[in-house]
Amino acid sequence: MYGFEPNEEQQMLVEAIGRYAANDLQPGAHDADEEGGWAPDVIEKGWQLGVLQASLPEAFGGFGEHSAVTGALAAEALAFGDLAGALAVMSPSAFALPVLMAGSDEQKTTWLPQVVEAEWKPYAAAVVEPSFNFTPKDLKTAALKDGDGYTLTGEKIYVPFADQAPALLVYASLDGQTEAFIVPGDAEGLTIGERDQLLGIHALPTYHIGLQDVHVEAAARLDGGEPGMALPLAASQVGTAAMAVGMSQAAHEYALAYAKDREAFGKAIAQKQSIAFMLAEMAIEIEAIRLMVWEAAWQLDQGLAEAPKSAYLALMGAADMAMMVTDRAVQILGGHGYIREHPVERWMRNGRGVANLVGLTLV
């Protein structure tokens, strides 16, 4: 059967996150962007909503079960508040959910409780590499078999909180296949480089890292299920796409309210079809991609073979949608949209990043 309504539990979660997004993230997003980070107490408050905790079973320190659909709803609601804030709060999911999805029981028991017990901790994933045609399907960071373990060498960027992370999930190519390795933050050969200076998501501190012959044990490679990281990467595409939907929804609502308020030539600019049609098309675009995100998430939950393709298409659509919607939001505000007092220029900068944020969050 088809269904297009979150269940009661999901609805409650979305409402709780909605309050956090509206009361904490949106009001603080401007300053966080200017200052280059979110205050730890805001991140902690978001963490206490329990999105990741509710995705893990009790045996591994959580109190629920993994659902990509629920995760997508949560990611959308968080990013409605702020994309960088959402990525910060959910950064540990980029470490924990691949362990849950692709790790062995031993790896889950070892790592998951550490991540989710008590307060937010800066666990993160290192996926993206400094290359114009980067793709997680063809990584330059290499893993070589080395005795019982592996040696990792390469360069990563866009690694959130790398300077404080207790451990990172490093994606690397092993015999041509993308695999993930748990690397402690203090591993020998791991160097934390400069903080990335990006077009957007300024409130998320991300770093260059270098891996020079970093040796890890055999147990560091996620090896619980099928080989490769196809499913966690699909879950990441869905999560990023869901965040793009939430952020775009915020941009749309802001531009819509502004257009109803702002008058020109004797009436609200929203009363002119040139503006009203833009707003209508933005709403249609957002809803269309939201449904693709939900479907891909549902397919992941059902374990369907087409899930990775759907997740990829959802993210391709979401990246275009986010750029279209956020660009138009700036356009509707006119010159005011270009001024940093209004959030639309920030959404536009964040919007362009969607396609690059591979592996930074998972659902």
Next chain:
Amino acid sequence: MIEFSMPDSIKKTVTMVEAVAENMMRPTSREFDDNEHEIPWDYINFTHEAMSAMGGGSLAPTDEGKPKDRPSIAYQRLAYMIETLSWGDAGMYLCTPGGGLGAAAVEATGTPEQKARFLERFQGDKPVFAAMAMTEPQAGSDTSAIRTSAVRDGDEWVLNGEKIFITAGHKSMEDTPGFVVVWATIDPKAGRKGMRPFVVEAGTPGATITKLEHKLGIRVSDTASMVLQDCRVPFENILGSPEVETESTKGFKGAMATFDATRPLVAASAMGIARGALELFKDLLAQEGIEIRYGLPRSRLSNLEREVIDMEVMLHSAWLLVLKAVWMADQRKANAVASSMAKVRAGDVVVKITQRTVELMGPLGYSRDLLLEKWFRDAKINDLYEGTGQINRLIVARRILGYSRRELD
């Protein structure tokens, strides 16, 4: 609950409809496109028999075979059927016998007696058509500007005016004993409040089909003009109240309610054309040894791969909007915005996909050896009828902005 599995009973229906689309529609698509206004009787008679065997003489929402403890999936099934038939041939789908928009108007605004009287004819041995007549030479999207008048004379209404763009109008009035639902005003000063639908049955004196349009596409579907000259219909043929309400615009709302129900179905038809074009395009690429690689960033894709992937996103996201709109109809939720959203996106998408596939196939795409050029022509109607893309944008815009017709016109 959020879920995306196609119900088994719809799968079964689609399998049957696919056989018709593949074996009966596609093989004759070119022939009927070349011979405009030829009537595809084989298709009409076959589908009439098939639909009669399933219990109805129309393509209408039905929950036949659905487990009783599950919610209705009737509109969802209908959307799938229309999508599949339009994959076969969108013009021929419009030649599917049964009540069509005419019966939908009777369903939406008629009394139980009227429904019995007018809808029974679709259950007979022979195929029967019905149609809806709204547009006039001077009134398209602005339906409140219609001039066709209905004046009461004793126990009859006298209709005068001219209607154009009546889909299946000839089949409803000349080729079969059907009817056309004619929108007319009972009080020209009352604007929308005075608008009422009237059932004009085949054979009614004073109702004449005067012209069949020659069109860009969907050429097998007849698009008729009808002149009403002192056309008398029984008093009981008015759908809805014979009084001009002062407080509401019920007549107009009746028309709009019909459109809310049918817009996602028009969108479903658009989706069938778009899917057909994209599938053929991918097949042709595959024959040339071109494989589409999914999962890579744009910088690593060839232009053809980018095009195909973009078209897949467009097509599928539009289809999901259609599914949501018909799901809402099945759930008895108000779906005016969802319907218009689906219609806007489907109209855009089918036009883009059919234009691109013709372009990307180069000299072959432009050739009549393939059906791509036909679908390019068929596609455009979906951005025009049942509310142009612009009218549907206006509906969405008013609703999301909370504006009245006066505030945003």
